Amino acid sequence: MSPPDPISLMCLAPEPQCRDVLALRLSADLANLLNFDKGLPDGIKTRKGAPLETSETILSFTRDWCQKKSAMYFAIVLHKRQAIGSISLSHLNSYNRSAQCGYWIGSAFQGQGYGTGAFSKVLTISRELGLRQLSATIQTANVASKRIWQNAGASFQYGESEIRATIVFS
Template sequence: MLIHKIDDQVSLKLFNMDDAEEFFNLIISSKEYLKKWLSWLNSIKEVKDTVETIKSRLGEIEETGGYPKSVLILYEGEIAGTIGFNHLNKTNRIGVIGYWLGEEFQGKGIMTRAFKAFINYGFKELRLNRIEVRVAVENKKSRALPERLGFTEEGIVRQAEWLYDHYVDHIIYGLLAEEWT
């Protein structure tokens, strides 16, 4: 079990099959809250669905040459959410980062700490040149993170994602390795 301790409260943890039930419970308990911004939630109906998700995430490690693309976020030992690179472009050394926290873990600064650590990981370990965040225009909480941490707003992609019954536009934020201090 690989754990990267950020501070006394927050850690990043490699996905493990033993996490399937707790991860499932977090998703289910926050499902209605998260559905406003995440399009995949209806595919999670049973613990076996999170088992498949974890298998997929563990399989991604081979793709990066031994580095995880995504990890769990722990808060005081509990699974609070996840953060990861939804897409890695090895040729151009670009990572597109995605993240979410369960509803009960909002407002504690957890994601800010995890986000900073994951940016460091992307630039230092994965040797990325650029990290992007794509977030729904109306998702003010998720937008606040890249805005606070020095990302540049680069544009809007219209109708970028289908969310159950409507399209949402995405703002693209970018940060270059040379800009990260």
């Protein structure tokens, strides 16, 4: 018997799939990571001098972002207790049956397979939604992210500083 999967996804937006108390707690975990995790890239962590994120600002931003980007936003939850990052499906297009995927993991949780686990769950959700294609833009230096997509069977288009990863579902 294999141990239970340590990773689960909890949809926080456009509508939380959990009680408000849990959504606020998971959003507070994400806010703490964004505010204080010095290992996150500049484009993700809270900008120096900017107001600190709170659970309320996280939920408000993600709900607005999901409406603007036709998206679903999930907390990546470790052992059903702690949000360690987020993953999203955006630009959901029912006509083309396509979407884009983006994610980040707190630096203390990187390199432990949690990104791979979360991505695997998003691939399942993508198939359940009837998507034919999932894509992402990956920074060339982000070797771990490229490996996640490569292991999932993605094809790649290379630019100067970015890689376009695409998975076509059969």
